[in-house]
Amino acid sequence: MRDIFERILENKGPLGKWASVAEGYFVFPKLEGPISNRMKFNGKEVITWSVNDYLGLANQPEVRKADADAAAKYGSAHPMGARMMSGHTDLHEQLERELAEFVEKESAYVLNFGYQGILSTIDTLVSKNDVIVYDVDAHACIIDGVRLHPGKRFTYQHNDIESLEKNLERATKMTEQTGGGILVISEGVFGMRGEQGRLKEIVALKEKFSFRFLVDDAHGFGTLGARGAGAGEEQGIQDDIDVYFATFAKSMASTGAFIAADKEIIDYLKYNMRSQMFAKSLQSVLVEGALKRLDMLRNRPEFKAKLWDNVNALQNGLKERGFDIGTTQSCVTPVYLKGSIPEAMVLVKDLRENYGIFCSIVVYPVVPKGLILLRLIPTASHNMEDVSITLDAFSAIREKLEKGIYKRMSAAITVT
Ligand SMILES: Cc1ncc(COP(=O)(O)O)c(C=O)c1O
Secondary structure (H helix, E strand, O other): OOOHHHHHHHOOOOOHHHHHHHEOOOEOOOEEOOOOOEEEEOOEEEEEOOOOOOOOOOOOHHHHHHHHHHHHHHOOOOOOOOOOOOOOOHHHHHHHHHHHHHOOOOEEEEEOOHHHHHHHHHHHHOOOOOEEEEEOOOOHHHHHHHHOOOOOEEEEOOOOHHHHHHHHHHHHHHHHHHOOOEEEEEEOEOOOOOOEOOHHHHHHHHHOOOOEEEEEOOOOOOOOOOOOOOHHHHOOOHHHOOEEEEEOOOOOOOOOEEEEEOHHHHHHHHHHOHHHHOOOOOOHHHHHHHHHHHHHHHHOHHHHHHHHHHHHHHHHHHHHOOOEOOOOOOOOEEEEEEOOHHHHHHHHHHHHHHHOEEOEEEOOOOOOOOEEEEEEOOOOOOOHHHHHHHHHHHHHHHHHHHOOHHHHHHOOOOOO
């Protein structure tokens, strides 16, 4: 027998083991001031490239006013209780109608949080006889949803249609025995590397295989498609997405999420989704705030246009300078460099302290060993000066990395 705490304290996990050298700086950093292109970190102004406020709505005066008015009207408690019991309002229904209309589905259901919302959607859609087939690079919330599934699940290689097809063949054989169905899950945009899910090619497989298709469009909603309705709109296959999910935590600059589908499917989910049936409804202050944001997302295309001006300037500038930004097809801008975790730490510290650039740093186990991923999220609140300062800073740090300067500086870093 082994004491649980003893084991935990001995092995803090792949990221936890870095806590003594990373916490407060590389992880759990404190960005201060209003959410914008420039915030304060460690007392100094930095250009922030790590906030998913794609459309720059978080701190728009109109949005702040709508939030403040809603807070004055409802406080932060209203409504109390789960939707099914005592937490249901006209406001929630209005938001659901508007969301459904915007993403061109019959019906929508507002979720109190994105993570457990999609996890629970997956859990609710499938039964033990069904088979889930999902992209191996799926977000943790999808993986956790799949973990709840008592039946079979297969992963396919990231965005690899041949691999998906092979797994659909396996899944089809399996369901011939179990009598169940198949749920395919992809993201609209993969948030680390920025590739769009190959949704169009996936739905084309419906000609050959029978399956339902769930798309997590956290990063696509508001940023992709002519109207900003997401990756399905961008790829012209929104109708073929059976269950569409997006969070309010990115383009909508808030908290909460929604799913949209045929009315009968949403009705089923409403009555069976444990994360919503047994948890407090999204607060009215956030619902009213979401209505305001949705209105701006739909009717103020200038935010998306500015976002894409910034995305294009940053991504083209990086490419022109020879940076490897992978195969992004979205606003998510990864920059891949080669180096160890200690080197990455010194490099990022240099970037923050001496160049005033704050971006996220992603290392093993999220990316393969020896790779450093600096992840930049352009927003509509950035400007060309931010882009040009950042490009110069990246050229400078790459030179230092290649000269081994960070390697020498990182030699002293030890992990406890
Ligand atoms: C792809 C994806 N799905 C779901 C979520 C969860 O959303 P929320 O932050 O609203 O819980 C995220 C958030 O990071 C995400 O990136």
